[in-house]
Amino acid sequence: MANETGVSVVDDEVKMECKLGDKSRSDTGVDHDEYELLHSKSPLFFDLYERKSELQKQTHYCPGCGHGVVHKLIAEALQELCLQDRTIFVSPVGCSVFAYYYFDVGNVQVAHGRAPAAATAIKRAGPDKIVISYQGDGDLAAIGTAEIVHAANRGEKITVFFVNNGIYGMTGGQMAPTTLVGQKSTTSPWGRRPANEGFPMHMAELIATLDAPAYVERVALSDNKNIMKARRAIRKALEIQRDGTGFSFVEILSPCPTIWGKDPVEARHWVAEKMIPEFPLNVFRDRKPEIPSGNDPPQRAVADVLGIAPKAAVCGVSKLKPARRLPSRFKDVKIKIAGFGGQGVLLLGQLLIEMGMREGLQVSWLPSYGPEMRSGSAHCHVCLSKERIGSPLVSHPDVLIAMNEFSLRKFANEVPSGGLILYNGSSVPADFVAPEPKVVAIPAAEIADKLGSTKAANVVMMGALLEETECLAPGTAVTVLEDVVKKVDLLEIDRKALDAGRLFIDEQAHVGAVSQPDGFA
Amino acid sequence: MAGEARGKVTVDSEECKGCGLCVESCPPKCLELGPELNTYGAHPARYTGRDCTGCGICFYCCPEPGAITVYRIKAKAKAHAPTLGGKYAPAL
Secondary structure, eight states: OTTOSOOOOOOOGGGGTSOOOTTOOGGGOOOTTTEEEEEOOOTTBOSSOTTSSSOTTSOSSOTTOHHHHHHHHHHHHHHHTTOGGGEEEEEOSSGGGGGGGTBOSEEEEOSTTOHHHHHHHHHHHOTTSEEEEEEEHIIIIIITHHHHHHHHHHTOSOEEEEEEOSEETTTTSEEOTTOOBTOOBTTBTTOBOHHHHOOOOOHHHHHHTSSSOSEEEEEEOSSHHHHHHHHHHHHHHHHHHHTTOOOEEEEEEOOOHHHHTOOHHHHHHHIIIIIHHHSOOEEEEESOOOOOOOOOOOOOOHHHHTTOOOOHHHHOOOTTOOOOOOOTTOSSEEEEEEEETTSSHHHHHHHHHHHHHHTTOEEEEEEEEOSOTTTSEEEEEEEEESSOOSOSOOSSOSEEEESSHHHHHHHGGGSOTTOEEEEESSSOOTTOOOOSSEEEEEOHHHHHHHHTOGGGHHHHHHHHHHHHHOOSOHHHHHHHHHHHOOOHHHHHHHHHHHHHHHHHHHHHHHTTOOOOTTSOO | OOSOOOEEEEEOTTTOOOOOHHHHHOTTOOEEEOSSOOTTSOOOEEEOSSOOOOOOHHHHHOOSTTSEEEEEEOOSTTTTOOSOOGGGSOOO
């Protein structure tokens, strides 16, 4: 049965673009003048698997395990379709948890059953990425039932490879939702009884009842012919994702020789004799889903929605104004503001992002403070960018605004060379070893005190920041302050504080500096 | 199946786990498990040296990514066939 000679796997058209087989073995003693390389280890796999110090040439799978075959088929398809560089592989919990040791692509390993949820997030954040959710039957059909059903129902444009061996393999052979009726496992020692444990779940059929999926097929690793069908199905599923057609799902019936207690060849036959009759091989869905477009929500700027649209008369910023050009030294600006609670650290961050929003930038603000807000330590992360922001977390700020000495010492090392540190103090502490970034000490508290309120120190720092980096327009700062600060006398202090901060930097820069075309140093 | 070999299989004996799926799958039955043990205590598969057609079935049945490499004898008449680039490309 397994010996059909009619199956030929000489390859189709694709292999010319992507370099195939450049990992040829020169140590095999094959005369390359006489022989041409036909099939060899895919360059999608790492040369060595660094999971452990030994056995680095082998996968961790048992002899005869189906995972290895599925891995090879996926690797081959990705290589042929030239998708390696934009693939993100989501590994599950189960035997294939270590897939990231093998595939030289982007890798994420997620909580049990949650691979489709994580894949959804990854795909939505990067629609051009090829996102693969690779799952076993315990993972997908038991603990992850909700995730797979809803990802499929939403028609997420991801690809799910569901390796079904009818058992929990990694944990030692417990009954899975896909365990056959009568099949013994450690948790169904007398064989699965439908009266007690229910019937095997047919996930491919279940998924195919939904409207959104584009492609659902079940294949098996039971013999040569079916392995070749699996190869085509896996490739097709990835093509469907590449073309953005919709959700693709391939269920692969796969042997688990160790837990089934069979040798690898017997296990393969068992797939054909026992599993396929229960889980028939079929293409259950193959069409582009018709998803009505519906009414798109109106495209409005955030500032517009919040009712803080810029007042054109005041600062000349109109809604149509394109995003302001950020200073060329930064692609985008990542700022960390740190100090004591009560110094206006978080508020300063909020002012900056509100200004960014009004100037048409993408912004994020991530506060971080303990339970002791006031007089405790607080800091916030601010991102201003012309492009979408991947993460609001700022681990290497371009600009650090340290409102106290503690923050200066704590965060200075995070600022890369070329960055900037603005320090609230008359001078940098004598024993502070200045790292590579430029450090500017601004006596903001003293300046603010002279203006009438030490509370305005944060606005002095903001003025200094705007003058030093030119990341946002001072005119926008005035508008934002006018909207945010309700007390008239405080607003007046803030206006002066803003100017004082700018002036301080300006005067500093003039000492020994060469004048620039804009009149500033 | 006997006939002139059209291909050739090499097995990385340190990667092979001796599962025997390639031996079972090979249509012309040109693979076997060798008598020697590798470092990890498995009998690695090996090519008998006869009858390989270069069909590649063993490659797809083998669960290890790089244990099996399949070669095909270059067709002399089709020496220009651009199957592979790089070092295997025929000299022009």
